[in-house]
Amino acid sequence: MSQSREKMQLTVELMRRGAVMMKEPCPLDNGVQMRYKGKVYCTTHDDLEAALSAKEITFGDVAASMRDQLLTKLKENTALLENEKDPQKQDQIVSVMAKYVDLLSKLESSQRT
Numbered sequence: 001m002s003q004s005r006e007k008m009q010l011t012v013e014l015m016r017r018g019a020v021m022m023k024e025p026c027p028l029d030n031g032v033q034m035r036y037k038g039k040v041y042c043t044t045h046d047d048l049e050a051a052l053s054a055k056e057i058t059f060g061d062v063a064a065s066m067r068d069q070l071l072t073k074l075k076e077n078t079a080l081l082e083n084e085k086d087p088q089k090q091d092q093i094v095s096v097m098a099k100y101v102d103l104l105s106k107l108e109s110s111q112r113t
């Protein structure tokens, strides 16, 4: 199968999946550009195979990994706080933790809507 034929098939497949042909040509090579899952792909120079396997990033995915990170950090800071004798440093740790908790509660409420 020739490369351009392969490109054509990938283009057709992308369009079948909802990619939208764009009016503006690629600034690099004047190729036809398509918008797919929030990204713009040039049908001439971009790897369309990668576009096809691209996974849509959802807020839910990001929120889930953020939540994991925040909980891990909170746990680390809880341990830090436990061993901290200096009141000034305790204050710093607590204010950082307060921000994590704030962000966590925002995440939770955003997922309820």
Ligand SMILES: [Zn+2]
Binding pocket: 026, 027, 028, 029, 030, 031, 042, 043, 044, 045, 046
């Ligand atoms: Zn291009």
